Amino acid sequence: MKKAIISILNLFLIIMLLTISILVIISNTVLKKSYIETSLEKSGFYDELNIAIQNEFDIYLAQAGIKSGALKNLYTIEELKSDISNTLDAIYNSKTINVISSFMKEKIKSKLQTYTNNAEAIAINLTNVYNKKVVISSKHINAIGPKFEKMVSMIKMGIIVIAIVFSIILVIVCAIIGNFKVIINNIGILLVSSGLLDIILKILIGSKFSYIFLLNQAFSTGIIYIINNIVDKIMSIGIGATVIGIVFIICGNFKETKNNKEMEN
């Protein structure tokens, strides 16, 4: 009966360990603006986005009968990064996005005036193309901010609640077991099981997300990088937990108590 209760409680503890490891990773990655900015940089998102914007400009200019390259050097990659940072601020810090790159319309107009009498209208349309690529939809981005804040606080609360419940159940399990050697062994089993589950998650997900395409190539590149990075982190934690767990199991089976030694002697 005691063993059955310990087994059931262990199953809960393993699930909690797995959940808490995933939540901690998510709160230190996806929920942090600095992580997203670094990931976008490493995944080549800004270059892809720049190519996508230039291609759309070229299509528009072709329709207007203007040669491609007329808008070369319209903006720098640093200015593009700054605009993306504004978008992320709207999401992570609930700042409202109103206008992105307000200088762009005037710049486009001045560059196109030598090619067409319709520079004003084209400038407005191209500025909208740029804003759409950088912000996608300011209405949706501005709406995400408060929901994001709520999600962050829910996840942080979740981590605290799960940690408290985990600790209580672990104390109950240890009290039922009673024997220190067996407690060490049991903790080792918990760590190995949840560690292996983390590793299995990586194997199951694997390269599943490596070819997704959402909205556009730039966005997809960023998303793929972030998802794969998070899954790799989960696997690293899994490997660490498995190794530490095996050490605990070995110690738990080799640790001699003073009483046992005296009995053998």
Added chain:
Amino acid sequence: MKNKVISIIQSLLCCVIYIAIIYVTVMLLAGKYISEANSYIDLISTKEGDTQNTKLELGTNGLKLRLEYGSTYGRITVPSVSIDLPLYFGNSLEILKDGVGQSTRAYCPGEGKTIILNGHNTDKMLKKLYKVSKNDIILINTEYGTYRYAVYDMKVITEKDIEIETDSESLVVYTNYPENDVGSTNRIYAVYANLVNN
């Protein structure tokens, strides 16, 4: 020592049993949702290998032609609306600046299945596709033969609605929708045609 090793192995087996119980429980409780999630991920994924370096060797009817991604291998002509454009293998944005692109996920003329072509809705490209009518002829002249298709339908769809594995050879040519929208659009204006002769 032997007992301790056995004890360690028992502990590790215990871990495996716990993992199996959790895995089976999750699959029983949430298997349906996991399966739906997998289907959705497949739906939004491009196919592995659908890259710039794809080459296709045609073996149909004794043809031996290696098509390199980004190369031009023919022309598409629609006499009724004066469309006459180069045809490229692949449909990246770079290719679409110069002509009509062919989806590498579908088939080539002569292979007996669906061919998917697309181009920008600009005056120099496929804007005139909106003026194509039923029974109009679309000609595809390739390095290995000329193929003639008769238009039987025109509709507004999304790219994912196009069926690739068909029983007979058909052609789908599409451009952006609505007619005056530029850049990326979710919906497309597609013209469907069946092979008449080659």
